[in-house]
Amino acid sequence: xxxxxLLYTDLLPGGxxxxxxxxxxxxxxxxxxxxGANVGMLFYNPANLLERYNAPxxxxxxxxxxxxxxxxxxxxxxxxxxxxxxDTVGWxxxxxxxxxxxxxxxxxxxxxxxxxxNEWHQNGYNSFLVELAKHGLGKRDMAANLNFFSRVEVxxxxxxxxxxxxxxxxxxxxxxxxxxxxxxxxxxxHPLNPASEYPRKPIWYEFRQGPAMAGDDACxxxxxxxxxxxxxxxxxxxxxxxCDHD
Numbered sequence: 001x002x003x004x005x006l007l008y009t010d011l012l013p014g015g016x017x018x019x020x021x022x023x024x025x026x027x028x029x030x031x032x033x034x035x036g037a038n039v040g041m042l043f044y045n046p047a048n049l050l051e052r053y054n055a056p057x058x059x060x061x062x063x064x065x066x067x068x069x070x071x072x073x074x075x076x077x078x079x080x081x082x083x084x085x086x087d088t089v090g091w092x093x094x095x096x097x098x099x100x101x102x103x104x105x106x107x108x109x110x111x112x113x114x115x116x117x118n119e120w121h122q123n124g125y126n127s128f129l130v131e132l133a134k135h136g137l138g139k140r141d142m143a144a145n146l147n148f149f150s151r152v153e154v155x156x157x158x159x160x161x162x163x164x165x166x167x168x169x170x171x172x173x174x175x176x177x178x179x180x181x182x183x184x185x186x187x188x189x190h191p192l193n194p195a196s197e198y199p200r201k202p203i204w205y206e207f208r209q210g211p212a213m214a215g216d217d218a219c220x221x222x223x224x225x226x227x228x229x230x231x232x233x234x235x236x237x238x239x240x241x242x243c244d245h246d
Contacts (some may be wrong), residue, residue, distance in 0.1 A: 007207040014200035015120075017127035017186040019134060021046055022177045024237075027085065027210035029174040030203050032149050032167045037201035038190040039148040040098055040124045043073065043081040044182040049137060051075045055094045055144040061225040067092040067146065070222035072229055073175075076143075079236055080229040081181045083219035085210075086174035089167045091151040096160065097144060098124030099191040108189075108198040121198050127186035135182060148173055150190045162192035176210045176219075178233050 007026070012018060014037070022028060030039055045051035054076040062071055069087040072080045084092075104110075104123045111121040124145075132141055151166035189199045213220060213230075220230055 005208045007209060009204065009206040012187055012203050012205060013118075014187045014202045015122045015189075015198070017122070017131050017184075017188070019131040019182065019184045022181050022183055022207075024177055024179050024181075025210050025212075027174055027176045027208045028082075028183070029086070029172055029206040029208065030148060031170060031172040031205070032089075033169060033202050033204055035167055035169040035171070035201075036165045036199065037149045037167060037187065037203055038193070038199075039203060040128070040186045040188060041146045041148060042128065042143055042184040043075070044135070044137070044141075044184070045075065045081075046135075046180055046182045049135065049141070049182070051077050051079070052141070052143045053081060053145070055146070058094065061229075062223050065095070066090075066151070067094060070218040072178075072219050072226050073146070074229060077232075078229060079232045080178045080226070082175040082177045083217075084173060085176045085219060086172070088171045089149060089173060091166060092146060092148045092173065093150050093152045094144070094146040096147060096150075096152055096191055098128065099189050099193075100125045103191055104189070104198070107193075107195075111198070122186070122188050124186050124188040124191070127188055128184055131184045131186075147190055150193075152192060160192065162190065162194060164194070176213075178230070179236065 043053040054074050058074045068090050069084050072083045101123050104121050113120040149167040151163040152160050155161045
């Protein structure tokens with residue numbers, strides 16, 4: 001992509017959270033600066049907050065356990081929030097959920113804001129709740145989240161096993177948004193991360209104006225189910241004037 005397509009870029013420190021509205025046609029690139037990052041993420045429809053990311057449908061309709069280039073991220077109404085159009089990592093997981101206050105305290109100790117200020121130990125679950133509250137949402141609106149840059153495999157005993165350093169410095173994943181989307185995210189540790197110290201891994205993010213989807217698009221054509229998902233989006237946008245674009 002040319003520099004003229006770059007709209008905005010900034011750093012998000014490790015152990016933080018954020019939320020934002022992304023417009024249809026915009027792309028978001030996440031860059032793991034140091035390697036070994038984790039980005040927990042949820043998606044909601046800002047025009048109907050009852051519509052949110054659905055992990056089971058995302059996996060089963062694409063016949064996969066991992067996410068990478070060519071995969072689409074589905075809502076619970078059969079529409080596509082965004083597509084993974086570029087990925088140097090090759091494996092992102094969407095089954096293990098969040099770290100909690102108890103998990104973080106057990107692994108790395110309880111570091112409260114009162115004593116540690118910006119170096120306190122935040123967790124994924126509470127980070128999501130803080131951002132959800134900004135948009136009138138709460139615990140009952142929490143869904144199963146993605147964990148970008150993280151990899152979990154099944155060992156010989158059938159247990160889920162975290163793979164350390166799944167991503168390397170400067171690895172990235174790029175999402176193209178297929179509908180207006182409320183994005184909730186955090187950079188808190190993965191719940192299965194065995195690191196001896198609280199892993200405070202920052203990411204760099206870039207907003208770009210995404211190109212129009214071509215007929216040979218990898219996300220559109222990777223599964224027949226995805227073609228139906230894009231058709232659901234098309235019908236939705238025909239009847240939803242708030243999502244019209246030039």
